[in-house]
Structures are given as C-alpha cells and as structure tokens.
Amino acid sequence: MPATPDNQVLIEHLDPTSDRAVFRQIADHLRAAILSGRLGEGDQLPSESQMADHYGVTRMTVRQAVGVLKGGGLVESQHGRGAYVRRRPQVRRLGSDRFARQLRQEGKAAFLAEVEGVGAKPTVDQITVSEERPPDDVVQRLHLGSRVKVVVRRRRYLIDAHPVEFATSYIPAEIARGTAIAEQNTGPGGIYARLEELGHRLDHYDEEIRARMPDPEEARSLQLAAGVPVFQLIRTAVDVDGRPVEVCNTVMSSDAYVLDYRLPAQ
Amino acid sequence: MPATPDNQVLIEHLDPTSDRAVFRQIADHLRAAILSGRLGEGDQLPSESQMADHYGVTRMTVRQAVGVLKGGGLVESQHGRGAYVRRRPQVRRLGSDRFARQLRQEGKAAFLAEVEGVGAKPTVDQITVSEERPPDDVVQRLHLGSRVKVVVRRRRYLIDAHPVEFATSYIPAEIARGTAIAEQNTGPGGIYARLEELGHRLDHYDEEIRARMPDPEEARSLQLAAGVPVFQLIRTAVDVDGRPVEVCNTVMSSDAYVLDYRLPAQ
DNA sequence: CAGTGGTCTAGACCACGCG
DNA sequence: GCGTGGTCTAGACCACTGG
Numbered sequence: 001m002p003a004t005p006d007n008q009v010l011i012e013h014l015d016p017t018s019d020r021a022v023f024r025q026i027a028d029h030l031r032a033a034i035l036s037g038r039l040g041e042g043d044q045l046p047s048e049s050q051m052a053d054h055y056g057v058t059r060m061t062v063r064q065a066v067g068v069l070k071g072g073g074l075v076e077s078q079h080g081r082g083a084y085v086r087r088r089p090q091v092r093r094l095g096s097d098r099f100a101r102q103l104r105q106e107g108k109a110a111f112l113a114e115v116e117g118v119g120a121k122p123t124v125d126q127i128t129v130s131e132e133r134p135p136d137d138v139v140q141r142l143h144l145g146s147r148v149k150v151v152v153r154r155r156r157y158l159i160d161a162h163p164v165e166f167a168t169s170y171i172p173a174e175i176a177r178g179t180a181i182a183e184q185n186t187g188p189g190g191i192y193a194r195l196e197e198l199g200h201r202l203d204h205y206d207e208e209i210r211a212r213m214p215d216p217e218e219a220r221s222l223q224l225a226a227g228v229p230v231f232q233l234i235r236t237a238v239d240v241d242g243r244p245v246e247v248c249n250t251v252m253s254s255d256a257y258v259l260d261y262r263l264p265a266q
Numbered sequence: 267m268p269a270t271p272d273n274q275v276l277i278e279h280l281d282p283t284s285d286r287a288v289f290r291q292i293a294d295h296l297r298a299a300i301l302s303g304r305l306g307e308g309d310q311l312p313s314e315s316q317m318a319d320h321y322g323v324t325r326m327t328v329r330q331a332v333g334v335l336k337g338g339g340l341v342e343s344q345h346g347r348g349a350y351v352r353r354r355p356q357v358r359r360l361g362s363d364r365f366a367r368q369l370r371q372e373g374k375a376a377f378l379a380e381v382e383g384v385g386a387k388p389t390v391d392q393i394t395v396s397e398e399r400p401p402d403d404v405v406q407r408l409h410l411g412s413r414v415k416v417v418v419r420r421r422r423y424l425i426d427a428h429p430v431e432f433a434t435s436y437i438p439a440e441i442a443r444g445t446a447i448a449e450q451n452t453g454p455g456g457i458y459a460r461l462e463e464l465g466h467r468l469d470h471y472d473e474e475i476r477a478r479m480p481d482p483e484e485a486r487s488l489q490l491a492a493g494v495p496v497f498q499l500i501r502t503a504v505d506v507d508g509r510p511v512e513v514c515n516t517v518m519s520s521d522a523y524v525l526d527y528r529l530p531a532q
Numbered sequence: 533c534a535g536t537g538g539t540c541t542a543g544a545c546c547a548c549g550c551g
Numbered sequence: 552g553c554g555t556g557g558t559c560t561a562g563a564c565c566a567c568t569g570g
Contacts, residue, residue: 021540023539031482047556048555049554049555057540058541061541063556066556071479071492072481073479077555077556078548078549079555080550080555080556080557081548081549081550082554082555082556083556096527099529099531202531203531204529204530204531205528206527208524209527211495211497211520212339212495213337213339213495215338226337227479228479229479229495231477254476255478258475258476259474260475261473261475261527262470262471262472263365263470263471264469264470265365265470265503266366287558288558313535313536327558327560329538344536344567345537345566345568346537346566346569347536347567348535348536
C-alpha cells in the first residue's frame with residue numbers, strides 16, 4: 001500500500017488529463033485564491049519549494065506559474081523574503097478641473113496643496129531646467145519651426161516618499177527665456193500663472209492619454225513592480241489667441257492614479 | 267590556436283564582469299536593436315537556438331531574455347513560427363465630444379459611423395441584454411437601493427474583425443424596462459437618444475479612467491498579446507435633474523486607443 | 533520533414549533577509 | 552545559518568508552422 005502524503009490533497013488540484021500546461025493550472029489556482037480573498041493583499045504565497053513539493057513539480061515550473069501572476073500585476077516577489085499578493089497603493093484622483101482651480105490658488109503649487117490636503121507628504125525632486133531642441137512630436141504640437149528652441153522643465157513627484165509621476169514641460173524659448181518659467185522655482189501658481197502674467201491668457205488644455213508598459217528607465221524611476229503599466233498624458237495648453245504655449249508630457253504609475261473627466265452632454 | 271567562429275562578435279557583447287544578469291544583458295541588446303530601428307516592427311528575432319549559440323548560453327536563458335521583452339509589450343512570439351517585434355495596430359482616437367456629436371447623429375450608432383468614416387469595417391458582437399442585480403460599485407454610482415434591478419447590456423466592438431473593446435451598460439430597470447433600451451437593437455442614436463426621448467435630458471457624463479493589466483478572460487476576449495495593458499473607462503451619464511441614468515463600464519485594448527479630452531481653462 | 537517556440541526535469545550555485 | 556527567491560545549465564519531449 002503506497003504512502004499518501006498530506007500534500008496529496010493539493011496534488012489532486014492538478015488535472016493531468018487537461019491540455020492546459022501545469023504551470024498555467026498552478027497560476028489559475030493562485031489567481032483564484034487571490035481573487036476570492038483566501039490570499040489577501042500583502043499575504044505571503046507559499047514558498048517556491050513548498051509549492052514544488054505540493055504539486056509534485058520542479059521549482060522552475062512553479063516559478064513559471066508565479067511569473068504569470070507577476071506579469072499580471074497580482075504578485076510581487078522580494079529577493080530573500082518571499083512572494084506576496086501585491087498591495088494596491090492609495091490612488092490619487094486627477095479631476096479635469098485641476099487646472100481651473102490651480103489658477104485661483106495662490107502661494108502653493110497644485111500638487112503640493114492637494115496632497116497635503118489629504119494628510120500626505122508631497123515632494124518634488126529631480127528638477128532640471130534647460131534650453132533644448134524639442135523632440136519632433138513637441139515641435140508639431142507647439143506649431144514651431146524645425147530650429148526653434150524651447151525651455152525644458154523636468155521634475156518628479158512623490159507622495160510620502162513614493163514616486164508617482166514624472167513630467168517634462170516644453171515652453172517656446174521665445175516666451176519663457178529670462179522669465180520665472182526658466183527658474184527652478186516658478187513661484188506661486190506655477191508656470192500657468194506665469195504664462196498668464198506674460199499675456200498668454202489660457203483658453204483650454206488638450207489632453208491625450210495613452211497606457212502602456214514602462215520602459216526599464218521609467219520602471220526604475222517610478223519604482224514600479226512588474227505588471228504595472230503607466231499612463232502617458234500629453235497636455236497642450238492653448239492661449240486665447242489659439243497659440244499652443246506649453247506641452248507637458250507626464251508619465252504616471254497606473255496604480256497611483258484614477259483620471260476623472262466631466263463632459264458636458266451638449 | 268583556437269577557432270573563433272563568427273558568432274564571437276556577438277558573444278563579445280556580453281560583459282562577464284557585469285553584475286547584470288546575462289538574460290538582462292541579452293534583453294538589453296534586443297531592446298536597443300528594436301528602439302534603434304535595427305529591428306523594425308514585424309521583423310523576426312533570431313531563433314532561440316541561434317541566440318543561445320551566439321551568446322554561448324542555454325535556450326532557457328535566452329527564453330528569459332525574450333520573456334522580459336514580451337512582458338514589456340515589445341515582442342510577440344508565435345508557436346512554431348518565431349518571435350517578432352510587435353506591430354502597433356492603428357489607433358482610434360476617442361474625443362471628449364464623441365457623445366455630444368452622437369446626440370445629433372441619427373440612423374447609425376456612433377461606433378459604426380466613426381469607424382466606417384475612416385474606411386474600416388466595424389462590427390458589434392456578443393450582444394446580450396438581461397435584467398440583474400448590479401454590482402456594488404454600480405449601485406453606488408446610480409444612487410440605487412440595495413435590492414433594485416438594472417437592465418444590463420453587454421457587447422463587444424471590433425474593427426476589421428479585430429476586437430478592440432467590450433462594454434457593459436447598467437440602466438435602472440425602472441427607466442429601461444419595456445423600452446428599446448432593453449432590446450438587442452436600441453435604434454438610431456443608441457441608448458442616449460432613447461433616454462432623452464424618455465424624458466431624461468442628459469446634462470453631462472462623468473468618466474473615470476484606469477489602466478491595468480487584463481485578467482486572462484479579458485486578454486482572451488480582446489486577443490491581447492502579452493505586455494499589453496487595458497484602459498478601464500467607467501462612464502456615468504447624468505440627466506438635467508442630477509439623476510445618474512446609466513453607468514457604462516468599458517475595457518479597451520490600450521494599443522487600439524488614444525483618449526483625447528479638451529478642458530476649458532476656466 | 534526540419535525548424536520553431538512551449539513545457540518540464542533535476543539539478544547547481546548565488547544573493548538577499550532575517551533571526 | 553537557514554530559508555527565500557534569482558540565475559543558469561544541459562538536457563528531454565512536445566506542439567505548431569511551413570515547405
């Protein structure tokens with residue numbers, strides 16, 4: 001009479017007659033456990049060795065299964081510690097009125113004011129300002145000639161020391177050169193307030209939103225786990241004369257943000 | 267004197283003194299080749315065996331490298347054929363005025379009219395209509411009681427036979443029951459035209475946008491390659507009395523869409 | 533049929549974390 | 552020091568594509 005170790009109950013979860021690959025079946029089990037709540041956010045998965053024993057497969061097969069869940073953003077692993085059900089960080093809602101409001105707020109940049117308002121600690125770092133030839137898509141959006149330079153502002157935004165987005169703004173040098181827009185600190189109300197003071201009364205913003213996987217540099221800068229896509233939001237500010245005066249390219253961690261827009265029906 | 271086969275030039279690309287894992291170095295090489303255009307969209311990568319020979323590693327190591335690029339959405343592999351630089355399909359731009367327009371268009375649903383307008387063949391399939399208890403988040407958004415039922419409309423949209431999005435609409439049964447909204451074919455102008463005919467003049471739409479990796483069911487339904495995230499767009503239609511009359515939950519392939527919004531500055 | 537990617541084994545050694 | 556995940560080897564067999 002053969003021995004029947006207790007892991008037999010788990011081994012029975014595998015269907016050897018199924019066409020579905022073993023590692024996919026294991027991934028399915030883990031996914032079901034997570035979605036059902038049997039494994040909650042932050043819970044540790046069984047170790048790879050344990051699962052290999054349980055299912056009667058090698059560690060490499062288990063790793064394939066876990067890899068599926070990591071690619072789907074459900075699981076995050078930490079070298080030397082274990083694999084965990086990924087926690088969804090607190091999201092920040094970006095309303096479509098955020099810039100209308102900003103124009104009225106004096107003294108603080110919108111990001112700082114809003115994040116402090118919910119009791120978190122906002123930071124802006126990696127600020128650089130330079131004058132450059134813009135990339136082609138920016139040339140198009142700003143209706144510039146091919147040799148025209150722009151002031152380029154780069155910065156990264158963090159909430160409670162967690163990076164959530166970074167942005168690059170392009171303003172025609174003709175407008176921004178020598179103004180506060182070309183300084184590290186643009187002063188109260190940010191560059192939109194400065195643009196209006198310079199006579200470019202703003203009419204509207206056009207926003208283009210894409211979603212994609214980050215490149216390795218973006219993943220590093222935003223400390224993204226595997227399986228977390230980014231929003232790419234390209235905003236063009238247009239003044240009342242119909243002239244585009246700024247393009248801002250923002251890359252945001254998709255699990256730090258929900259974008260809210262209100263559209264009139266007419 | 268040892269033989270130096272021609273693949274030696276490629277083997278030299280590996281830096282054995284580097285801390286970076288071999289499969290990451292290989293992935294870096296391939297990514298650089300793709301981003302520089304040396305490998306263009308649709309081009310076939312060297313076979314796994316070829317790369318294993320070139321770099322002097324096993325096939326499993328090469329597969330890890332290719333897996334990195336698949337997870338990033340850069341590469342797509344086809345069983346028995348090879349691995350290819352992924353093609354980005356044509357994108358459809360979703361303007362924020364798409365529903366204001368729709369109200370004026372008679373005779374055709376907005377999706378069909380717009381896609382035909384660019385010379386492509388639009389399809390809607392998997393249409394189902396039923397009456398159900400809505401999920402919690404829909405109960406909240408529609409300001410409903412806990413036992414109230416809604417008419418649920420599901421459908422999938424395809425462009426040139428490629429699925430690009432699927433959507434689920436929830437309309438309070440009290441409003442929709444017995445009307446064209448509860449039929450397969452809602453008639454000219456779609457459900458928004460019917461809602462207005464029923465006396466619910468629409469005031470605005472609230473849209474919430476998220477990005478995330480698809481679950482396996484979504485990936486199958488939208489035929490998504492690995493490394494392609496989805497947009498999830500939840501739209502709530504509100505009538506002039508301030509009553510939410512529809513919630514529509516749409517899941518879209520992120521590489522089929524760019525979302526465009528225009529925001530007034532004031 | 534040959535060549536491709538997909539799955540899986542049975543090991544090995546390493547780097548990291550934590551007690 | 553021990554358990555964890557990370558990397559890598561050297562095979563094997565399979566499923567699929569295409570000539």
